[in-house]
Amino acid sequence: MLIKNPILTATNLTKRYGPGCAKCLEQTGPDYGRNQCPVCGTVIACAGVDLAIHPQEVLGVVGESGSGKSTVIKMLHFDIDADDGHVGLHTGKIETDNRVRNQNVLKFSSFGKRQIRNAVMGIVYQNPHLGLRMNISAGGNIAERLLMAGWRNVGDMRKRSAMLLDKTEVPISRMDEAPRNFSGGMQQRVQIAKALSNEPVLLLLDEVTTGLDVSVQARVLDLIRKLQQEMDVATLVVSHDLGVIRMLTTRTMVMKNGRVVEAGLTDQILEDPQHPYTQLLVSSALH
Amino acid sequence: MSLAESIEQLPEQKHASYSFAFIDEGAKREIRRQTLKAVAIPGYQVPFGSRDMPVARGWGTGGLQLTLSLIGPDDMLKVIDQGSDDSVNAVNIRKFIERVTSVNTTTDTEKASVIQTRHRIPEEHLKDGQILIFQVPIPEPLRDVEPSERETRRMHAEADYSRMWLFLYEDIVKYNQITIGSRYPVMVGGRYIMDPSPIPRWDIPRLHMGDALFLFGAGREKRIYAIPPHTTVEPLEFDDHRFNVEDFTDKVCMRCGSENTYLDELVDDATGKRIYTCSDTAYCEKAARQKGLLNG
Numbered sequence: 262m263l264i265k266n267p268i269l270t271a272t273n274l275t276k277r278y279g280p281g282c283a284k285c286l287e288q289t290g291p292d293y294g295r296n297q298c299p300v301c302g303t304v305i306a307c308a309g310v311d312l313a314i315h316p317q318e319v320l321g322v323v324g325e326s327g328s329g330k331s332t333v334i335k336m337l338h339f340d341i342d343a344d345d346g347h348v349g350l351h352t353g354k355i356e357t358d359n360r361v362r363n364q365n366v367l368k369f370s371s372f373g374k375r376q377i378r379n380a381v382m383g384i385v386y387q388n389p390h391l392g393l394r395m396n397i398s399a400g401g402n403i404a405e406r407l408l409m410a411g412w413r414n415v416g417d418m419r420k421r422s423a424m425l426l427d428k429t430e431v432p433i434s435r436m437d438e439a440p441r442n443f444s445g446g447m448q449q450r451v452q453i454a455k456a457l458s459n460e461p462v463l464l465l466l467d468e469v470t471t472g473l474d475v476s477v478q479a480r481v482l483d484l485i486r487k488l489q490q491e492m493d494v495a496t497l498v499v500s501h502d503l504g505v506i507r508m509l510t511t512r513t514m515v516m517k518n519g520r521v522v523e524a525g526l527t528d529q530i531l532e533d534p535q536h537p538y539t540q541l542l543v544s545s546a547l548h
Numbered sequence: 549m550s551l552a553e554s555i556e557q558l559p560e561q562k563h564a565s566y567s568f569a570f571i572d573e574g575a576k577r578e579i580r581r582q583t584l585k586a587v588a589i590p591g592y593q594v595p596f597g598s599r600d601m602p603v604a605r606g607w608g609t610g611g612l613q614l615t616l617s618l619i620g621p622d623d624m625l626k627v628i629d630q631g632s633d634d635s636v637n638a639v640n641i642r643k644f645i646e647r648v649t650s651v652n653t654t655t656d657t658e659k660a661s662v663i664q665t666r667h668r669i670p671e672e673h674l675k676d677g678q679i680l681i682f683q684v685p686i687p688e689p690l691r692d693v694e695p696s697e698r699e700t701r702r703m704h705a706e707a708d709y710s711r712m713w714l715f716l717y718e719d720i721v722k723y724n725q726i727t728i729g730s731r732y733p734v735m736v737g738g739r740y741i742m743d744p745s746p747i748p749r750w751d752i753p754r755l756h757m758g759d760a761l762f763l764f765g766a767g768r769e770k771r772i773y774a775i776p777p778h779t780t781v782e783p784l785e786f787d788d789h790r791f792n793v794e795d796f797t798d799k800v801c802m803r804c805g806s807e808n809t810y811l812d813e814l815v816d817d818a819t820g821k822r823i824y825t826c827s828d829t830a831y832c833e834k835a836a837r838q839k840g841l842l843n844g
C-alpha cells in the first residue's frame with residue numbers, strides 16, 4: 262500500500278470549558294470516569310487528542326455522548342478555538358498549501374481560517390440548523406459557498422447546485438424552496454450537497470444520521486458511501502453509533518471522557534477490542 | 549418647536565456668542581479628523597461623536613454636521629432634498645446654515661462649492677473642488693442581511709461579503725431580477741461594500757471615478773464615510789444579471805424637454821394622465837431657460 266502524507270495532522274488537541282488548574286488533566290479522563298476537574302470544576306471537553314487523516318481515507322471517531330467527538334470536529338473546522346494543540350495541513354491544493362506550509366493553522370487569524378475552510382473543507386452537522394440557512398432556498402445555500410469562492414454567474418451557480426442536489430438525491434424541482442419545508446433526511450442531503458460544493462479535500466461529518474428514522478438513515482449512509490467512492494474525498498466521520506462506523510470507516514478512534522482510549526483499523530477494533538471501554542461498547546452494540 | 553421656529557430664535561452668527569457654523573471648534577476638529585480618515589479609506593465607515601443639532605436626528609444631522617465642520621466663509625452653499633432646492637427640509641437646512649455661517653447660497657449646481665443633499669445627486673457633472681455631502685439614514689449596507697453590528701464589522705474587516713451576494717442571488721431566484729430600488733449596494737475601491745444612501749439607481753454610475761469629493765454622514769448612527777475623487781464605485785451585479793438604472797425610454801420632462809434626466813412621475817389632476825418632470829428642479833429650470841421655455 263502506498264502511504265501518502267496525511268492531509269491533516271493534529272496533535273494534542275485540547276479544549277476546556279472553565280478556568281483550568283494544575284490538576285485538571287491528571288484528575289480527569291477514562292481512569293476517573295469523568296471529564297470535569299474535581300478541584301476547579303473545569304470541563305475538559307477533550308485533551309491530548311492526536312490524529313492524522315490521509316488522502317481518500319475515512320477515519321471514524323466513536324464514543325458515548327459527551328466524550329468530546331463534536332469538540333474535536335469543531336476545532337478542526339475552526340468553529341471553536343482550541344486551547345492547545347497543533348494542526349498541520351497538506352491538502353494538495355497549491356494555493357492553500359503555500360499559505361499554510363509548516364504552520365499551525367490553529368494559530369491563524371479568523372480570516373485566514375475562513376479562507377482555509379472555504380478552500381478545502383466541507384462539514385455536515387447533526388443539526389441541520391447549524392449547517393443550513395433555513396429561510397434561504399436550497400440552491401441558495403449551496404450558492405453561498407460558491408459565492409464565497411468568487412463565483413459571479415447565477416446561471417453557472419444554478420447549474421452546479423442542480424448537479425449537486427441531483428447527486429445527493431434531492432429533487433431538483435425543489436431547488437428554489439427553503440429547506441425549512443424539507444424532511445430531516447432531505448435537509449441532511451442538502452447539507453451534504455453544500456459541503457461538497459467547493460470540492461473539499463476534507464469532509465467532516467458529525468452524527469449525520471442521528472435523529473433520522475432508521476430507513477432514512479440507511480439511505481443517507483448509502484449516499485455517503487456512494488459519494489466517497491465517486492469523489493475520493495478524505496472524510497472524518499463522528500458517530501456514537503458503531504453501525505455507522507462499521508459501514509463507513511477504515512480506521513477508528515475510540516473516545517471516552519475527552520481522551521482517545523484506542524485507535525486502529527475499524528475491523529480490528531470491532532473484532533478484537535483492547536480497551537475495556539471499547540469491549541463494553543462493542544458487546545453492547547451486538548445485543 | 550419646529551426647525552423653522554428654532555432658526556428664527558437663533559441670533560445671527562456675527563452677533564452671537566456661539567462659534568462660526570454653530571459647532572464648537574473642538575467638535576469640528578474631531579469631525580474633520582474622522583472625515584480625513586474616511587477619505588483615506590474609501591467606503592469604510594468611520595465612527596464619530598455625533599452632536600445634538602437643532603434638528604431631530606434622522607433629519608439629516610449627519611450631513612449637517614459634516615457641512616458645518618467643513619464650510620468656510622468663502623464657500624457657496626446649495627442644499628437639496630430629493631433634487632429640489634425648494635422643499636421645506638432643504639429650505640430649513642439652508643436657512644439654518646446661512647444663519648450660523650453667513651455664507652452665500654445658490655441653487656446653481658455649477659456655482660456651488662458645497663452641496664448638501666438628501667436622496668439625489670445633481671444632474672450636472674460635479675467638478676474637481678466641489679464637495680457633495682449626503683444625508684444618510686442607514687449607513688450599514690449589510691444591515692438587512694445581518695442585524696448584529698459586531699458581525700457586520702467582522703464581515704467588512706474580512707471582506708466577507710457572500711451574505712450580501714446571496715441576498716442578491718435569492719432576489720434573482722424569486723423575481724428573476726434584483727429588486728433593490730434605492731440604496732443599491734456598491735463596492736468602493738474594490739474593497740468595501742457601501743450604502744450610497746437612498747439615491748435612485750440612476751445616480752449610482754455617477755459615483756464612479758468622479759471628479760468631486762463625496763462625503764456621507766449618518767447622524768443617528770454616528771458614522772462618516774467617503775468616496776474620494778477618481779475612486780472606482782461598482783454596483784454589485786452578476787455576469788448574467790447586470791445592474792441597470794431606471795428606464796425612462798420615451799419619457800421627457802414636460803417642463804424643460806430633457807430626455808436624459810431622472811424624472812419624477814406625477815398624475816395630471818385634470819387629464820388623469822401620467823406626466824414627468826425632472827427631479828433636479830434647478831437643472832430643469834436652467835435647461836428650460838436655455839431653451840427659451842422660461843422668461844427672466
Ligand SMILES: Nc1ncnc2c1ncn2[C@@H]1O[C@H](COP(=O)(O)OP(=O)(O)OP(=O)(O)O)[C@@H](O)[C@H]1O
Pocket residue numbers: 278296304305306307324325326327328329330331332333501
Ligand atoms: N460550550 C460549552 N460549555 C461547557 N461545556 C461544554 C460546551 N460544549 C461542550 N461542552 C462539554 O464538553 C464535553 C464534550 O462535548 P461534545 O459535544 O464534544 O461531546 P460529543 O462526544 O460530541 O457528545 P454527543 O454524542 O452527545 O454529541 C461534554 O461534557 C459537554 O458537556
Ligand SMILES: [Mg+2]
Pocket residue numbers: 330331332468
Ligand atoms: Mg456531538
Ligand SMILES: [Zn+2]
Pocket residue numbers: 801802803804805806825826831832833835
Ligand atoms: Zn426638466
